[in-house]
Amino acid sequence: MPHSGENFDPAAMFGGRDLTLVQRATYIGAMARNDRADLRMAYYRIICSAADREVLALDPDGTSVQRLLMFGSNNYLGLANHPKVRERVMRAIDQYGTGIGGPPFLNGYLRITQELEERLAAHKQQEDAMIFSSGFSANLALPGGLARRTDCVYYDEYSHASLFDGLRLGGIPAKRFAHN
Numbered sequence: 001m002p003h004s005g006e007n008f009d010p011a012a013m014f015g016g017r018d019l020t021l022v023q024r025a026t027y028i029g030a031m032a033r034n035d036r037a038d039l040r041m042a043y044y045r046i047i048c049s050a051a052d053r054e055v056l057a058l059d060p061d062g063t064s065v066q067r068l069l070m071f072g073s074n075n076y077l078g079l080a081n082h083p084k085v086r087e088r089v090m091r092a093i094d095q096y097g098t099g100i101g102g103p104p105f106l107n108g109y110l111r112i113t114q115e116l117e118e119r120l121a122a123h124k125q126q127e128d129a130m131i132f133s134s135g136f137s138a139n140l141a142l143p144g145g146l147a148r149r150t151d152c153v154y155y156d157e158y159s160h161a162s163l164f165d166g167l168r169l170g171g172i173p174a175k176r177f178a179h180n
Contacts, residue, residue, distance in 0.1 A: 050081050139163040144170025 019027070048065055049056035055070045079085050092112060100107045113131065121129040132138035139162035147153050153167055153174045167174040 051075060052081050053078060135160070136162045140166040140169065143167045143172050143174075147172045149173070 046058040046062075047055050048058060051070065051073055052075065053070055053073070055068055056065045057068050058064070059066055073080075075081075096110055096112060100110055117129045117131055120131070121127065132141065139160060143153060143163065143166040147167075147170065149171050151172065153172055154177055155163060155167070155174060156179050157176050158179045159176075164174070
């Protein structure tokens with residue numbers, strides 16, 4: 001009865017009125033376990049090296065390591081493991097540790113973070129700048145910080161879902177427009 005790819009029988013699941021509730025629950029549980037096992041290597045691959053253009057990853061059986069090309073990284077310029085970047089990061093860790101350990105309104109703000117924002121603002125000839133740890137966190141925070149509930153934000157239908165989440169969390173009225 002368990003699901004195994006092309007052997008999945010939708011009639012047994014959706015039209016099988018002869019199955020008891022316990023049998024259907026068992027069937028769904030087996031499908032979920034098999035799907036998780038199939039997805040584990042696609043989405044939860046164990047990486048055994050620094051994240052770079054090539055990585056070392058455990059084989060699906062977990063017994064050996066293979067070299068793979070990394071197409072999912074945001075390390076577009078390959079700077080994350082550049083020797084000069086690593087050396088500067090180690091110096092910063094020696095002086096400041098690995099971070100402030102919480103939000104600025106509770107724990108304060110590292111001077112190096114403030115300096116980076118000031119330098120970015122000067123470089124872009126702007127009054128100020130804010131940095132975020134990821135585009136996702138920026139998309140969640142900025143809509144509610146920049147727009148008011150009396151505003152309406154228009155956004156491209158291809159915008160990342162996290163932008164919509166930020167608008168929704170901020171209670172900001174929004175309208176989607178067709179990508180052009």
